[in-house]
Amino acid sequence: MSNTLIKSKTFANFISGIPNDVSLLKSLTVGDTKVMNGATYIVKMTPSGVPDWRKLKADGTDDDEVDYEKLNNLFDNTDFPDVSDIKVNTSVNLGGSTGAQLVENKKTGEKFVLKKGASVGHVQEEFLTNSLYKLLGARVPEMKLYTSSTSTFILSKFMENTTPANHVLDDVLREEITEHFVADCLLANWDAYKNDNILINDDDGFAIRVDNGGGLRYSAQGRTKGSTNFGGNVDELVSMMLNNKNMTSGITQDMIKEQIQEIVKIQDDILNLIEDFDLKDIMRQRIQFLESKIVSPQAAPSKKKFVASGKELTEKQLEDCFHAVGGDIEKKDNKNGWLFLHEIAKLRGADDIPEVVGVKKFNNLIADKSNILVHRGLTGTSNSTARQYMDEFVAGECFLGNVGIYGAGIYGAVNKERGNYTKSNPAWETALSYANYEEEHIVDFIIPKNAKVIDTEKIDEMMQEEFFGKEFAKKKSELDEEVRNMYEMKNKIEDFEKAIETQVKSDMGWNEKTYDVLLRSRPEAVYADTDKHPFSKALNYFEVVTKSLNGKITKLDEHNFEVSLPNSRNTFILNSHAADIALKQKNEFSVPYNFHYQQFKKFILNNHYKGIEKKVNERITEEKANNADILKYKDSMIESDRKVKSISKEVNDLKTNGNKTMNKIMSAIASRPNGEYRGFYAAIKGYDVMIQEKAHRNSGDDKTFAIILNRSKLIIKKYE
Amino acid sequence: MEYKNLTSVRVGEISLLLTEATPSLIPFKGDFPLVPQLEYKVFLEEISKSDYFDELPKFLKEIVLKAEQIKMYDDSFKAYLKDMDISKKEFKSKNPVTKLDILYDWLFSNQLDIGILDL
Numbered sequence: 001m002s003n004t005l006i007k008s009k010t011f012a013n014f015i016s017g018i019p020n021d022v023s024l025l026k027s028l029t030v031g032d033t034k035v036m037n038g039a040t041y042i043v044k045m046t047p048s049g050v051p052d053w054r055k056l057k058a059d060g061t062d063d064d065e066v067d068y069e070k071l072n073n074l075f076d077n078t079d080f081p082d083v084s085d086i087k088v089n090t091s092v093n094l095g096g097s098t099g100a101q102l103v104e105n106k107k108t109g110e111k112f113v114l115k116k117g118a119s120v121g122h123v124q125e126e127f128l129t130n131s132l133y134k135l136l137g138a139r140v141p142e143m144k145l146y147t148s149s150t151s152t153f154i155l156s157k158f159m160e161n162t163t164p165a166n167h168v169l170d171d172v173l174r175e176e177i178t179e180h181f182v183a184d185c186l187l188a189n190w191d192a193y194k195n196d197n198i199l200i201n202d203d204d205g206f207a208i209r210v211d212n213g214g215g216l217r218y219s220a221q222g223r224t225k226g227s228t229n230f231g232g233n234v235d236e237l238v239s240m241m242l243n244n245k246n247m248t249s250g251i252t253q254d255m256i257k258e259q260i261q262e263i264v265k266i267q268d269d270i271l272n273l274i275e276d277f278d279l280k281d282i283m284r285q286r287i288q289f290l291e292s293k294i295v296s297p298q299a300a301p302s303k304k305k306f307v308a309s310g311k312e313l314t315e316k317q318l319e320d321c322f323h324a325v326g327g328d329i330e331k332k333d334n335k336n337g338w339l340f341l342h343e344i345a346k347l348r349g350a351d352d353i354p355e356v357v358g359v360k361k362f363n364n365l366i367a368d369k370s371n372i373l374v375h376r377g378l379t380g381t382s383n384s385t386a387r388q389y390m391d392e393f394v395a396g397e398c399f400l401g402n403v404g405i406y407g408a409g410i411y412g413a414v415n416k417e418r419g420n421y422t423k424s425n426p427a428w429e430t431a432l433s434y435a436n437y438e439e440e441h442i443v444d445f446i447i448p449k450n451a452k453v454i455d456t457e458k459i460d461e462m463m464q465e466e467f468f469g470k471e472f473a474k475k476k477s478e479l480d481e482e483v484r485n486m487y488e489m490k491n492k493i494e495d496f497e498k499a500i501e502t503q504v505k506s507d508m509g510w511n512e513k514t515y516d517v518l519l520r521s522r523p524e525a526v527y528a529d530t531d532k533h534p535f536s537k538a539l540n541y542f543e544v545v546t547k548s549l550n551g552k553i554t555k556l557d558e559h560n561f562e563v564s565l566p567n568s569r570n571t572f573i574l575n576s577h578a579a580d581i582a583l584k585q586k587n588e589f590s591v592p593y594n595f596h597y598q599q600f601k602k603f604i605l606n607n608h609y610k611g612i613e614k615k616v617n618e619r620i621t622e623e624k625a626n627n628a629d630i631l632k633y634k635d636s637m638i639e640s641d642r643k644v645k646s647i648s649k650e651v652n653d654l655k656t657n658g659n660k661t662m663n664k665i666m667s668a669i670a671s672r673p674n675g676e677y678r679g680f681y682a683a684i685k686g687y688d689v690m691i692q693e694k695a696h697r698n699s700g701d702d703k704t705f706a707i708i709l710n711r712s713k714l715i716i717k718k719y720e
Numbered sequence: 721m722e723y724k725n726l727t728s729v730r731v732g733e734i735s736l737l738l739t740e741a742t743p744s745l746i747p748f749k750g751d752f753p754l755v756p757q758l759e760y761k762v763f764l765e766e767i768s769k770s771d772y773f774d775e776l777p778k779f780l781k782e783i784v785l786k787a788e789q790i791k792m793y794d795d796s797f798k799a800y801l802k803d804m805d806i807s808k809k810e811f812k813s814k815n816p817v818t819k820l821d822i823l824y825d826w827l828f829s830n831q832l833d834i835g836i837l838d839l
Contacts (some may be wrong), residue, residue, distance in 0.1 A: 193829065220828060229803060243796075281800030330736060379723045405764060434770070436723045476758070483762040490787070494777050639763055648758050674761040675735060695728070695768050 001259065007032060014053040025051055031074045032589070040272060043074055051240055052117050068124070068145050071131040071273065077144035080155055081105040086114070094158070100211075102158065107183050111158035113141075117213060118222020120152045127154050129187055131217030131273055136263065139208045155208075161202035165245075167192075167591045174250050177207050181251055182259035184288055185236035188225070192240070193247040196589060217279065232285030238334075238594040239314035241382040243618040253385045260290045293384070306409045309348060309710055310452050310686045315663060317347055318684060322665045329668055329680060334383070335401040338408045338676075341709070344683045350710035351398035362446070364715040370449035372689075374412035374706045375427055377435030377442045386441040390719070393443060398711050402690060406456055406692040408679030412445070414691065415703065426703045444717040447706060451688040451713045459678050459690060467670040472654040479647040482640040489634060489637040496630060508567055508612045514548045515609060524598035525591050528583055535576040538597060542574065563600070572600055606686035683709045722772070730773045736785035737794075738763070743787070745792040745801075745811060750839040754783050761792065786839050800826045816834060 006027045010020045011034050026053040032043040044054045054073075062173050076336045085106045094100040094113060101114045116122030126146040134140055143156035165173060176489060189212055197277055199210040214220035217230050234497045237256070255623040263270070267287045274280040313321070321343035325331045329340040336342040336351075345351040352494035357365070376393065380386040392399060393410070394571045401410050413434075415427035428442075435441035447453065464473040529536040539553075539561065546553050551565040553574070561574040575596070624630045657672075671685075682690050688710035709715065721744045723729060735744040762779075770776045773784070794837040801811055806823070811819065827833060 025758060166751065190805055223803060225803060227807060229799075403729070403735070404734050405728055405732045405767075410723055412824065480756060480762050483759045484765070487762060488768050490779050644759070647754070652757055673756070674740075674764060693764075 001025065003029070007034070014041070020052070028052075033135075034270055035268070035272050040070060041332070042070070046191045068127065068147060071127060072144055074131050075144060076142045076457075081107065081110075081114070083146060083148070083151075086112075086155070088114070101129060104418065105157070111160075113158050115154045115156070115213070116152070116216075117154075120220040121220045122213065123152055123154055125216050125218050126213045128274065129189065129212045130154075131186055132270060133183065133209060133212065134182040135266070135269060135273060136180060136186075137704065139206055140212065141208060141210055142211060150412070155471055156660050158203055158533060158546045159199065159203075159208070159210075162199040162208075162589070163202060163591055164196040164589065165198040165200050165207055166196070169175065169246065171250060173200070173207065174247060176350060178248060178251050180209075181240070181248065181260070182237070182256055182263060182290065183236050185240055186283075186290065187212075187215045188217075188234075188236055190236065190240065190243075191220050193244040209338035211563050230282065232282060232289055234286050234288055234289050235334075237290075237382045248382075251382065253382075256382060256578040257294050257385075262293050263287065264291050264379050266567060292320055296388070309350070309688050309713070312686050313344065313347065313684050318663075318665050321347065329665075329677075332402045335399065337402045338679070340410050341400045341679055341683055342398065344680070345400060345710065348683075348686075348710065350683075350688070350712055351400075351714035353395050354578075354711055354716050356394060356718050358718050362444070362715070365446045365448070365715060366497050372447040372453070372706065374445050375415055375431035375442050376410070376412035376445065377431035377433065379434065379436040379441065379640050386435065388442065388673045393711075400709075400711075404676050404679060404707065406675075406691050406695060406705060407459075407707045408676045409683075409690065409709050410711065412704070412706045412708065414634060414704040430703050440719075446715040446717075447689050447708075448713065448715060451710070452686060453689045453691060454682060454687045454708075456678055456690050456692045457501045458676060459687075460681050462685070463670070463673045463678070463681055467666070467673070468655050468657075473652060475647055475651050475654060479651055481646060482643045482647065485640040486637050486644065489640070491635040492633050493624075496624070497620050500620050504616045504619055505612060508615060509550050510609070510612050511548050514545055518545065518604065522593075524593040524595075524601060528592045528594040530576075530580050530583070530594070531586065534688045535579050538579065538594075539574065542597075543601065549604070551608070561578050563603070565604070567611045570603070570607050572603040574600060581587070679707060679709060688713045725765050725771050725773050727770050727776065730788075731767055731784055733786065738783070739788060740786055743790050744797075745791055745808060746797055747836065748790060748837050748839050750786070754787055772779060789839065793832075797823075797826050797837075800829070808827050 006024055007029075010024055010028060013020045015036065028043045030043050030051050034041045034053075034425050038460060039055055041053050043051050065131060068215040068689040069498065087104045087106045089102040089104060090113075094102055099116075103114045105112070105113050114263070115126065117126055124147075124685060127135050127143070129171065130140045130143060141156040141159065143154055145154050165177060176192070186701070189209075191214040194210070194213075197209065198207050198208050204233045206711040211220075213222070217224055219225055231534075239630070241251065264287060267284075270287065271280055271284060274283055287559075309572055322341060324343045325339045331339045333339060341350065378389040378393070384392070399410070401408060404411065412425040415425060417427070431442045449458050451560055461473065464476060523538065527541070543553050546565070549565060551563060554562045554564070556562055556573070556697065559576045562641055563572045563574060578596045580592060582594045583592055584595050585592040603716060668678055671677075677692065688708070690709070692705040694702050736754045739753045739760050741753050743752060743754070765777060765781060767784075773781070776784070798808070800824075801808065806822070811822065814822070824834075827836070
């Protein structure tokens with residue numbers, strides 16, 4: 001019988017007064033709730049040790065007032081002390097954003113953590129956050145909210161043996177913690193993965209979210225986040241991924257989808273825990289937002305629609321677009337990307353959906369060499385899957401990109417070889433890398449011959465001439481040559497240095513793998529306690545490390561082992577007695593380490609690796625000083641630098657004079673030629689596509705990008 | 721993920737602040753702009769020579785890494801100001817002492833220190 005059925009059956013029996021089978025009750029989840037006829041029922045652990053349904057106490061409070069008893073009943077806190085039995089341990093400050101205190105039950109000596117938050121509202125919201133976590137299946141400490149007219153605080157069970165998750169993070173732990181990534185996002189617990197907010201209980205190895213004061217409407221320090229920062233959209237799906245790359249690196253779209261499905265299933269229970277109307281409403285919207293992420297889009301209707309292009313925008317039209325983005329031409333959002341470009345696209349109808357055709361028709365179009373074949377590779381993010389991005393590109397909102405070093409717009413790789421859909425084709429390979437090597441996430445499309453297409457070099461020339469005149473273009477060209485020379489010289493010098501570094505490291509036995517292992521594995525922490533990890537085990541590890549560096553470990557006697565390294569006269573004695581008495585710990589919350597092993601690791605790093613690095617630097621300095629080529633490169637660089645400074649001054653003067661005749665919008669665009677703003681300029685002038693030649697030049701293959709400014713012009717090959 | 725290591729993607733994320741004389745509200749110490757606007761075209765040509773960020777010459781990587789660091793802290797600081805209901809314009813108009821207080825508040829709330837200003 002499924003859990004849902006068990007819940008329904010046992011609840012129905014409870015309501016009807018029919019005794020439930022114990023085996024069914026044991027399958028219930030403590031904290032599960034149901035609401036019927038305005039009353040809330042909850043699964044609680046009974047004194048007999050079997051879960052059962054209980055009706056929550058009705059205390060006659062207003063609808064707006066939160067019944068914290070309901071939340072308190074989610075936790076195992078029946079043995080928590082009365083207020084009068086709480087004694088503060090003034091010698092220990094547990095830190096945290098709003099100060100947590102270690103306290104004791106006077107009667108039993110049991111320790112607890114007391115938190116008052118920055119305000120009553122703050123601590124109450126923290127308690128609600130913890131309650132929601134509990135409902136969502138994430139581990140939090142057992143706790144209780146104490147409320148009175150004079151004081152409101154949370155008491156939670158103090159865990160003696162813990163390690164901050166960030167100190168011992170590995171793939172297994174990451175997976176466990178991020179099982180509740182979407183819950184963390186839903187609850188807007190921005191600091192969830194920071195500092196020591198997640199601890200590992202050393203007794204059972206599980207991760208516990210201990211400091212959730214920054215959840216829901218409050219920040220960790222008790223400030224209200226405001227409705228713009230905590231609203232109906234769960235933007236945290238993106239922000240928490242970006243701000244916590246170390247923790248979230250293993251999260252996949254499928255994982256997010258599954259987690260959302262689980263949350264949606266219990267949305268009634270979630271909302272029932274929240275009695276504040278505003279918060280309940282926000283949470284309802286947030287769950288709907290999540291749900292929208294797992295709903296598939298409609299298929300694209302076949303539609304032929306070309307919008308007239310080629311006409312430059314009038315000054316009025318340009319101003320309208322400018323004002324629509326509040327004067328900020330770099331403004332972007334998640335829906336449409338570059339908003340200024342989107343305003344221009346809307347004016348032209350360029351944001352309309354493209355035509356979709358079958359394979360046969362598409363291949364006929366490719367055969368006409370005046371049409372341009374393009375491949376666009378897409379990768380999923382925490383917000384959407386690659387497939388969702390593909391569908392959006394073809395039939396959804398017009399997203400015009402939000403990064404684009406060659407120009408603002410939608411990017412694709414131009415296939416000049418037509419029909420060659422293999423890795424040997426640079427365009428196909430480029431699209432494949434943008435699709436993270438998933439072939440099914442590549443969209444093929446045609447830019448038809450009647451589209452207005454321009455090369456980015458030509459756009460640059462047009463911009464220069466329009467903004468600053470022919471003389472500027474000439475001077476700028478001279479400047480570019482000198483800058484190219486400077487880069488070339490820098491590259492030559494770097495190649496020279498690299499060759500020396502490679503040689504010296506090879507001669508002196510630099511082992512990159514061992515270096516990486518030494519830094520990442522932290523043997524001083526792993527083998528810290530010699531009661532748990534005998535000296536012989538650590539010695540084995542150190543032997544492997546030493547041998548990989550062509551060093552030697554010589555046994556002097558039963559307890560002493562001398563370590564020598566090839567590049568140093570110094571030796572280190574690994575001593576078992578020293579290891580036994582070397583266990584240290586900075587404070588009760590930090591990871592214990594073995595001082596003797598730490599010293600040994602430092603010995604290796606200083607006497608082998610640092611020695612090699614020093615030699616590399618010495619050789620580079622020595623050889624550069626006497627090398628005729630290097631001297632030549634340096635002189636050339638200095639000369640180019642001098643010319644660049646001088647020509648820059650002339651160019652800037654010409655630029656300033658040119659600026660005087662432009663309106664403020666074109667002036668803003670003129671301030672950043674050669675980059676993203678090219679897209680704005682080309683769109684204003686009426687172009688549908690820009691072509692960037694010589695983009696990505698690895699292994700001698702020149703790759704070409706198409707930068708789409710008018711989506712409605714495209715002809716898409718239908719995909720499954 | 722290889723996609724994230726593509727030069728165009730990585731540089732694209734920070735390109736807008738490369739040529740800024742004041743790339744951030746945070747008063748970082750260093751030589752700015754990281755790439756003078758007049759040199760940006762050639763900079764783009766140079767980075768286009770490598771598909772992947774790891775393949776770039778060291779001196780170009782250093783520029784991008786600095787920009788990424790600036791962006792990371794700047795985004796965090798802007799989010800902090802939003803949380804405090806202070807707009808960018810309001811912050812800029814405050815006196816230096818108040819600005820410094822706000823900066824310290826942000827630093828400490830992120831367990832950072834003034835040393836991060838040295839790039």
